[in-house]
Amino acid sequence: MTHDCSFLEELDLADDQLSFAEGRRETHAADWGAEQDGRGVLPDAVVWPETTEDVSAVLAAATDHGVPVTPYAAGTGLEGNAVPARGGISMDLTRMDDVIDYRPDDFQIDVGPGIIGSAVDEYVADDGLFFPPLPSSGDISTIGGMIATDASGMQTVQYGEVADWVLGLEAVLADGTVIETGSRAIKTSSGYNLTELLVGSEGTLAVVTRATLRLAGRPQQIRGGRAIFETLDDATAAVFDAVRTDVDVARIELVDGLSARMANEYLDSGLPDAPMVFLEFHANHGVEEEIDLCRTIFEDHDAARFEMSDDDAEMESLWRARRELAYAVQSYDPDLQPLHPGDVTVPISAYPEIVHEAKRLEAEYGLLVPCFGHAGDGNLHYSVLVDPDDPEQVERGERLYGKIVEQAMAIGGTSTGEHGIGQGKRKFLEAEHGASAVDAMRRVKRALDPTGTLNPEKIFPDEGE
Numbered sequence: 001m002t003h004d005c006s007f008l009e010e011l012d013l014a015d016d017q018l019s020f021a022e023g024r025r026e027t028h029a030a031d032w033g034a035e036q037d038g039r040g041v042l043p044d045a046v047v048w049p050e051t052t053e054d055v056s057a058v059l060a061a062a063t064d065h066g067v068p069v070t071p072y073a074a075g076t077g078l079e080g081n082a083v084p085a086r087g088g089i090s091m092d093l094t095r096m097d098d099v100i101d102y103r104p105d106d107f108q109i110d111v112g113p114g115i116i117g118s119a120v121d122e123y124v125a126d127d128g129l130f131f132p133p134l135p136s137s138g139d140i141s142t143i144g145g146m147i148a149t150d151a152s153g154m155q156t157v158q159y160g161e162v163a164d165w166v167l168g169l170e171a172v173l174a175d176g177t178v179i180e181t182g183s184r185a186i187k188t189s190s191g192y193n194l195t196e197l198l199v200g201s202e203g204t205l206a207v208v209t210r211a212t213l214r215l216a217g218r219p220q221q222i223r224g225g226r227a228i229f230e231t232l233d234d235a236t237a238a239v240f241d242a243v244r245t246d247v248d249v250a251r252i253e254l255v256d257g258l259s260a261r262m263a264n265e266y267l268d269s270g271l272p273d274a275p276m277v278f279l280e281f282h283a284n285h286g287v288e289e290e291i292d293l294c295r296t297i298f299e300d301h302d303a304a305r306f307e308m309s310d311d312d313a314e315m316e317s318l319w320r321a322r323r324e325l326a327y328a329v330q331s332y333d334p335d336l337q338p339l340h341p342g343d344v345t346v347p348i349s350a351y352p353e354i355v356h357e358a359k360r361l362e363a364e365y366g367l368l369v370p371c372f373g374h375a376g377d378g379n380l381h382y383s384v385l386v387d388p389d390d391p392e393q394v395e396r397g398e399r400l401y402g403k404i405v406e407q408a409m410a411i412g413g414t415s416t417g418e419h420g421i422g423q424g425k426r427k428f429l430e431a432e433h434g435a436s437a438v439d440a441m442r443r444v445k446r447a448l449d450p451t452g453t454l455n456p457e458k459i460f461p462d463e464g465e
Contacts, residue, residue, distance in 0.1 A: 003067045003088050005045035011057050017048045028090035033078035033341060036330070039423065041083055043070065043090035050095045052170060052178060052209040059207065060176025062089055063453045069174075070455050071203035073114065073145035076137050078341040079422025081149060081202050085457035091207065093144050099123055100210060107215040108167065108184060113144025113208045120213070129215040132159035135418065136323045144208050149420035150200035154322070157243065157376030158250040158282065159216070161418070163199045170210035171198055174453040184212060197444070202420050203455040205448045219282035223291060224251070224315045225308035227298045232256050232275040232359060232371075236352035238301035239277060239375040243348045245297060248290045251280035252376035253322050254355070259329070259370040266328035269321040274304070277375065278322055280315075322372070329370050329383050336368070338383035339397050340424045344408035345379045345417030357407050358382050365400045367393070379417045380408075406431070426461040 008018050019025070022042075030040030044067075049055045062069045068088035075082060084090050096112035097119075103109070104127040111120060117138035120131045135146065135153035145151070147169070152161035159165075168182025181194035198206055229235040239252055255263070255278065260271040279294065281287050295306045309315055321328075329338050346354045355371055358380065362369035373381040382404060386397035405415045405428055415421075415428040430438045442460060 001087050003044045004065075005067060005089060007061055007065050008045055008047060008058065008089070011061060013047065013054065013058075017050065017054070019046045020044070025090070028072050028075075028082075028084070028092065031075045031077035031080060031082040033419075033422075033424065034080040034083045036337070037080075037340070039080055039083060041085055041087060043084040044087050046090045046092055048092045048095050052172065055091070055093075055172045055207050055209055056176040056178055058089065058091060059172055059174055059453065063174050063176070063451050066451065067453070068456050069207075069453055071144070071148070071207050073142040073148070074116070074140055076141040077145065077149065077422065078343075078419045079416070079424040081420050081422035081455075081458060082145075083423060085423065093207070093209075094142065096144075096209065097142075103184075104129060104215075106184065107217075108212060109215060110210055110212050111143055112210060113142060113147070115143050117141055117143055117146060124215055125218075128218050130218050131165065131213060132216050133162045133165050143211055143213070147199050147208055147211060148202050149418065152374070152377070152379075152418045154251040154253055154280075154319075154374055155282075156374055156379070157252055158248070163196055165214045166195055166199055166211060167214055168212040169195055169198055169208050171206035171208045173206050174449040174451060178209075179206070182212065186214070200420065202422065202458050204445060204458055205454065207454070219250075219284055221283045221285070221287040222280065223287055223308055223310070224278070224280040224318065225306070226279065226318060227277045227303045227307070228272050228305040229275045229277070229301070229303055231302075233352060233356060234301045234303070235275040235277055236355045236375070238298045238303065240348055240351055241301065242294055242297050243376055245293070247294045247297065248281065248283060249279060249294060249376065250282040251278065252374075253278040254371070254373055254375035254380075255322065255325070256355075256359070256371045258368065259325055259372045262328040262332045262370055263321040263325055266331055267321055267324060269317065271321060278318060279308075280319075325370075325372050325381075329385070333385065335387055336385040337388045338385050339394075339401050341419060342382040342384075342401060342404060343373070343379065343417050343419045344382075344405055344413055344415060345377065346408050346411055346413030348376075348378045350411040350413065351375060351378050351380070353411060354380055354404070354408055354413070358404050361400050361403055365396055367397055367400060369400070374417075377417070378413065380404075421459045423458060426459065429459065429461055
């Protein structure tokens, strides 16, 4: 579907804020996940707003002309969240990347949606502060994108997800109306919680133009390392026991043996060919006691090795292997392609079960299923590798992928812990929440965006899907 977007030329935008050039449009046709799957859609125009007023003017005009608008950040999403499914306008927010206000005494910072996550950390580092919920892709993804999907990362087990660190937002509705949500207070019971309504809404309700973020003090003691296990079941049982015992750990990441082999081939990282758990402890005092407690628990679950390090370079190598696993999986075998990125999350007591089920299905279906993830909060990342030129294998892989999602939901979990619904998980929405809850979500969408301007064909399944 194409749209006449010539009305954009009548707005008060500089020449370099608007493009109809095919090359520019092609770079906004997909996010990372959709690009891998070949699901890109060419927008009819790209705009780069630089102010809230720009965003408001574009949205008001687009709504008046019946043209859809899809917010776009860094394009690092994995579920097609930023694909302009019905063409129209791709709104690239990366130029709105300023630090608007910084209040270190209040542990707060106001930023534009286009600022890269790691840039926030760098800005506040001299005051001994940081933004804890950054995802693994925090050095390439924007704060606006993280808010859109309610992202989280390796430190969620101790610090929570992005929603826990957003105090307030400035956002623009589809008709151009500018609203402010939340406050600078660390708590409020005033009215509907519109901040949390917008966090995770994937740009379907409003476009965020400013975020007030809460910061934390950097811990004085940081220690990291890994534990090697004989079996994956031992590793997941150890994770559950450590979390249940309330070991004060900031990162606790699972890597199965297959994922370790993939990381070794991609990075020459030298990881053992065995299931393992990567660990990092944050504390201002008593970190050695927490490490000793964790070691005892892991040894009770037959950990073959429990290794801690003070060497920053060694730890960076370890965490790099974990951060780049998605790329390692992608490049593992030129004849195989991973299907949609799985990111189910379950209650921590069910974590051993969901990992075991994923590997059981791997054996049953005869396909490769690397498993890794933020184990401490019950998150499992997995991929199903298939030959894209073999329809039967692709269909088998889709069944396997779906069975893991269905099992996660059946044991009280969610179809997506941090990537969002986007296009890829729409078919699971009603099974997870029920028809009545999905209908309530649709009513909210219609109330705030009655013309369906903002990011169409995301989150909600098509009728009958």
